[in-house]
Amino acid sequence: MSEPLLSFEGVTYRYPGDRGPALEELSLEIGPGEFCLLAGLSGHGKSTLLRAACGLVPHFHGGHFAGRVKLAGLDTREHGPAHLGAYAGVLFQDPETQLVMSTVRAELALALESRGHGATAVARGVEEVALALGIDALLDRSTHELSGGEKQRVALGAALAGRPPLVLLDEPTSQLDPVAGDELIGLLRRLNQEWETTIVLAEHRLERCLASADRVIALQHGRLGCDSEPQAFLEWAARNAPELQTPAAKLLALAGLRPAPRGVRQARATLRAAGRLPDANVPAQSAQGRHAGRAGRAGRRRRGTPAALELRGVWHELRDGPAILRGLTLRLDPGETVALMGRNGAGKSTLLRHAAGLLAPTRGRVQAAGRVALLLQNPGDYFIHERVEEEAPQQALARVGLAEMGERSPRDLSGGERQRLALAIVTGTADAPAVLALDEPTRGMDRGAKAQLARELRSRAQEGQAVIVATHDPEFAAACAGRAVLLADGRVIADGPAAELLAGGWYFATETARILGGAGGALLPEEGARLLAGRPAQVSAPDPAAPAPALATAVGDGGDASLQGAAIVPRVAR
Amino acid sequence: MGPAPLFYRRIASPLHATRAGVGVLWLASLTAAGLLLYHPLALLALLLALLGAGAGAGVGRRLARAMRTAAIVWLPIVLVNVLVSRDGLTVFARLGDLGPFGQGDLTVEAVVYGAVIALKLVLLVLITTLASLAVDPDETLRILRRLSFRSALTASLATRMIPLLGADAQRLAEAQRTRPQGPPGGARGRLALLRAVIAGSLDRAMDVAATLEVRGFATARRAPRLARPWSRHDLAFGVSALAILALALLGRLTGAASFAAYPEVHASLGGASFVLCAALLLAALLPFADRRGIEP
Numbered sequence: 104m105s106e107p108l109l110s111f112e113g114v115t116y117r118y119p120g121d122r123g124p125a126l127e128e129l130s131l132e133i134g135p136g137e138f139c140l141l142a143g144l145s146g147h148g149k150s151t152l153l154r155a156a157c158g159l160v161p162h163f164h165g166g167h168f169a170g171r172v173k174l175a176g177l178d179t180r181e182h183g184p185a186h187l188g189a190y191a192g193v194l195f196q197d198p199e200t201q202l203v204m205s206t207v208r209a210e211l212a213l214a215l216e217s218r219g220h221g222a223t224a225v226a227r228g229v230e231e232v233a234l235a236l237g238i239d240a241l242l243d244r245s246t247h248e249l250s251g252g253e254k255q256r257v258a259l260g261a262a263l264a265g266r267p268p269l270v271l272l273d274e275p276t277s278q279l280d281p282v283a284g285d286e287l288i289g290l291l292r293r294l295n296q297e298w299e300t301t302i303v304l305a306e307h308r309l310e311r312c313l314a315s316a317d318r319v320i321a322l323q324h325g326r327l328g329c330d331s332e333p334q335a336f337l338e339w340a341a342r343n344a345p346e347l348q349t350p351a352a353k354l355l356a357l358a359g360l361r362p363a364p365r366g367v368r369q370a371r372a373t374l375r376a377a378g379r380l381p382d383a384n385v386p387a388q389s390a391q392g393r394h395a396g397r398a399g400r401a402g403r404r405r406r407g408t409p410a411a412l413e414l415r416g417v418w419h420e421l422r423d424g425p426a427i428l429r430g431l432t433l434r435l436d437p438g439e440t441v442a443l444m445g446r447n448g449a450g451k452s453t454l455l456r457h458a459a460g461l462l463a464p465t466r467g468r469v470q471a472a473g474r475v476a477l478l479l480q481n482p483g484d485y486f487i488h489e490r491v492e493e494e495a496p497q498q499a500l501a502r503v504g505l506a507e508m509g510e511r512s513p514r515d516l517s518g519g520e521r522q523r524l525a526l527a528i529v530t531g532t533a534d535a536p537a538v539l540a541l542d543e544p545t546r547g548m549d550r551g552a553k554a555q556l557a558r559e560l561r562s563r564a565q566e567g568q569a570v571i572v573a574t575h576d577p578e579f580a581a582a583c584a585g586r587a588v589l590l591a592d593g594r595v596i597a598d599g600p601a602a603e604l605l606a607g608g609w610y611f612a613t614e615t616a617r618i619l620g621g622a623g624g625a626l627l628p629e630e631g632a633r634l635l636a637g638r639p640a641q642v643s644a645p646d647p648a649a650p651a652p653a654l655a656t657a658v659g660d661g662g663d664a665s666l667q668g669a670a671i672v673p674r675v676a677r
Numbered sequence: 678m679g680p681a682p683l684f685y686r687r688i689a690s691p692l693h694a695t696r697a698g699v700g701v702l703w704l705a706s707l708t709a710a711g712l713l714l715y716h717p718l719a720l721l722a723l724l725l726a727l728l729g730a731g732a733g734a735g736v737g738r739r740l741a742r743a744m745r746t747a748a749i750v751w752l753p754i755v756l757v758n759v760l761v762s763r764d765g766l767t768v769f770a771r772l773g774d775l776g777p778f779g780q781g782d783l784t785v786e787a788v789v790y791g792a793v794i795a796l797k798l799v800l801l802v803l804i805t806t807l808a809s810l811a812v813d814p815d816e817t818l819r820i821l822r823r824l825s826f827r828s829a830l831t832a833s834l835a836t837r838m839i840p841l842l843g844a845d846a847q848r849l850a851e852a853q854r855t856r857p858q859g860p861p862g863g864a865r866g867r868l869a870l871l872r873a874v875i876a877g878s879l880d881r882a883m884d885v886a887a888t889l890e891v892r893g894f895a896t897a898r899r900a901p902r903l904a905r906p907w908s909r910h911d912l913a914f915g916v917s918a919l920a921i922l923a924l925a926l927l928g929r930l931t932g933a934a935s936f937a938a939y940p941e942v943h944a945s946l947g948g949a950s951f952v953l954c955a956a957l958l959l960a961a962l963l964p965f966a967d968r969r970g971i972e973p
Contacts, residue, residue, distance in 0.1 A: 157891050185895035193891045199841060200884035203834050203892075205685060209815030217826075219898035226903070243687045243973040247840050261892065459855060477855045483880075484852035487861060487873040514876065532857040 106176070107132035108269055108301050109156055109191075114170035116151060116160055125151040127325040129170070133303060135268060138295045138315055141305040142329075142336070142347050143322035144549045145518050149305040152322065153271045156303065157191045158184035175268065189218060191269040192262030196277050196547060198254035202246040207238065207257050210246055214264045232260045235298075236290060250447060252283025259290070269301045270294070276311065277547040280447045280575045281610050288312045307549050308576075310349040310614050313337075314366035321347060337363035346551045350578060350614040350628050357632030370618045379635050383620035409472055411437045411569030412458055412538045417467035419453050419593070427453045429593040430467065435538065435569040437472070440560060442580030442601060443573040444611050445590035451573035452480070454590070455540045458571065473537030480542045482525035486513035491524060499527035503559065519552025526559070539563055541572040545579050557583035577605050577613045581626035587611075602626060684840055685814055687973045690734040691964055692807075694971040695910040697816035699918070704808050706918035707961065710925035711800040716934040716944055717789075720796045722954035726961035727803045733965030736810040743806040744799060751795030758791030759783050764939035765790075790938035822900040830894070834885065845877055910971070913964035920960040928953045 109132070116126040126148050133139055141149045154160040158179040161168040172179040175190040195201055204210040211229045220228065233239040238256050241249065249257060255275055262270060272291070276284030292315040294300040306312055313319070319336035321329040321344065329339040340347040341356050341363065348356070351370040352363040360377055364370035374380040412435040419428040428450050435441055443451050456462040457469050459477035479485075488494050492509030500506050503523035508516070513524055522544055530536055539560070545553045553576070560570050560583045574580050580587060580601060587604035589597035589611060597604055602624030606616040615631040616624075625631040687693055692700060711723055731740030765784025772781025814836045821829040853860035853870065861869055907915075928934030933949035944950075 154887075159887055159890060163887055163890055183895055184890040185893045185897075188891045188893045191891075193888075195884065195888065197884065200881055201888045203830075203885060203889060205815045205833065205836055206687065206813060209813075209819070209833075213830075214892045216822075216900045217893040217897040220901070222901040222903045225901060245684070245686045247684065248686060461851060461854060474857065476857070479848070479852050479855065481848060481852070483877065484849045485856070487853070487869040514880075529855055529857070536857075 136299040140316040148325040201258035353628035381622035442584035449590040450593040476536035495527040692734040700812040716936040755791035762787035
């Protein structure tokens with residue numbers, strides 16, 4: 104192996120004030136031109152590893168650091184992040200905090216100027232990076248008027264302006280819609296393949312980028328859990344960390360097929376070779392089949408029964424601006440769980456704000472059977488007290504599993520816990536809301552936290568609350584919703600059972616549905632496995648309550664929500 | 678979505694297409710003219726020039742809004758001057774003996790002088806607004822970065838962060854409205870809210886600081902001088918700036934713009950005064966006539 108570009112030798116690191124280490128005895132090497140995917144649950148050390156690689160740990164964060172990290176031969180204990188920045192570009196989660204100048208051109212130029220490049224080098228560097236990332240049309244735009252995806256591309260451009268050999272990315276797609284997220288991953292693949300830029304990418308939705316990766320480094324409690332090529336990682340994950348399994352790998356594992364696929368294409372090839380690729384014309388399961396109970400009555404209109412929420416011909420027209428909602432009509436029945444999907448700007452958040460009475464329609468009418476609790480995108484915006492117990496009533500905290508954390512500061516909670524606390528705050532009082540509306544609640548969450556939230560939403564629907572959740576995440580939508588509504592340009596363009604709507608598309612489809620071509624309306628690996636187990640006979644309306652097929656062994660909670668507590672590990676030989 | 682913010686956005690206009698240094702010079706010349714001249718007609722000419730420039734730069738509406746907002750300042754100025762000034766001779770109202778403040782005689786001269794000062798202030802507000810809307814702050818601060826990198830970058834950062842913090846505050850307020858019991862009330866509630874805002878700002882500041890660190894802020898050096906050919910708009914606004922400055926000095930020195938408010942109002946109203954006003958208007962607005970090459 105050539106000289107490593109980045110190496111960790113026995114690194115143990117503890118943040119100031121923390122008792123436990125964020126990284127423990129970590130040793131690894133990353134060579135030039137590698138595309139490494141960093142996997143692990145929230146709080147298991149991914150971000151810390153990236154921060155240690157660029158010198159922010161320990162120089163910026165302080166704390167106790169032992170061991171040695173070398174970047175391009177430079178010891179990070181002796182060289183600070185500013186110096187190391189010439190060798191490693193860094194992209195964090197939130198694009199808003201990574202743009203410091205008012206125009207894109209100035210943003211791209213800043214990193215070069217501050218490193219003392221001459222005028223010609225700055226001009227050339229800006230031009231080159233803008234062309235390479237396809238942001239040349241944005242050069243004279245103001246940074247505050249860019250979309251989230253554009254901002255993240257510009258931030259990546261700023262990180263790459265000095266052409267560093269290594270790029271470190273910390274969940275860069277977590278704030279983006281699926282289109283912008285996929286574009287960013289495509290861009291990274293191009294950088295890696297055409298310029299041999301080494302990529303180290305921390306990401307929760309592994310299925311999005313596994314196909315591009317040469318190697319996966321999985322962290323567990325700050326230690327190295329697995330360091331191998333993607334296929335071996337998937338097999339390791341099936342045995343040791345089911346919550347890190349991709350839906351494709353889980354589907355094939357449940358179906359008893361090998362090898363674990365990196366993505367949709369490989370999964371379909373394996374199924375085809377085994378003669379088990381289902382006919383895409385197998386009809387979707389009925390709506391009643393998904394998330395049974397009161398929540399399962401998706402799509403059906405119960406004449407005569409009062410709606411939990413009803414929007415009739417709602418328009419939201421901005422003064423001197425566009426119409427965000429255009430005559431939107433939508434009805435939610437009590438106990439119904441609806442996933443609201445659509446690209447950024449389609450009107451999802453505006454719809455939810457109308458539902459909760461934060462906005463008044465310029466035309467049309469909104470009616471609710473009771474209180475509408477709205478959980479906005481950023482849970483941190485709800486926290487105004489020093490202790491968790493001050494934020495919400497004890498009963499509400501107990502319901503979301505935070506009763507034992509009353510003494511802690513809300514800001515010290517993990518991503519999933521913060522979301523649960525915010526949920527307790529908005530639903531808080533004794534009278535349960537008639538409608539629970541959530542605006543992209545899974546941003547930046549790992550699979551385990553998402554599964555927990557999906558369970559909570561289904562449970563509330565079972566109690567009769569109508570739940571409407573705006574999300575870009577088809578896997579989450581499939582896990583919690585019986586009905587899906589697709590918005591575009593402020594209008595409802597599709598409304599139907601999730602099994603139909605999330606099975607037949609590219610972007611608004613789960614990975615399982617894409618693998619199976621939408622057959623049988625199977626959205627989740629468990630449903631897909633049941634469909635596959637039923638071949639050659641076509642499967643109709645599988646019952647989620649039915650036991651898992653006998654070809655696999657249930658070993659514990661796998662994190663995915665549709666089969667609670669039934670993560671299934673394949674019998675895979677090493 | 679709220680009203681359009683008072684921040685720079687590159688749009689197709691001759692002023693936006695001009696390099697920041699020249700844009701600043703042009704606005705500085707208008708400022709100098711506004712400070713040098715007291716003649717109401719000349720000031721009105723400058724006001725018209727600024728409103729015309731706003732329209733020419735595609736920011737007329739926002740400039741008009743800024744002018745309406747400026748009323749909060751200019752109305753009190755006129756009122757206070759009328760009440761405190763004792764220099765005028767033409768009394769139009771007597772308030773009688775005001776004790777330690779003497780006789781409360783309100784004079785026409787005090788009204789006129791107050792209006793002139795208020796008009797000057799409105800001009801300054803409009804110039805500042807136009808600068809924030811039409812002159813690239815990054816490019817301006819880049820010039821300053823050659824003198825003091827860190828101070829200028831901090832100023833850049835503040836410019837970028839103001840709308841961001843505004844958005845943060847709006848988000849936070851919205852989140853509090855969705856609490857079942859509504860936003861926290863009372864002094865304690867407001868204090869908690871303030872603490873949350875500050876904590877959020879500090880979190881953001883930490884993230885921004887980390888970004889700056891990895892972009893080389895700690896080893897920052899002086900920004901290089903960028904060689905850039907002079908565009909037709911650079912030249913036009915440069916010449917316009919010099920012309921405005923020359924006309925203002927000419928008006929002041931030749932008496933064409935002579936004006937005195939006390940003890941009685943006296944303003945030159947000869948042909949030279951009108952020519953001066955027309956020339957000021959023309960000099961300021963001519964650069965906007967050329968709309969070639971203004972696209973971003």
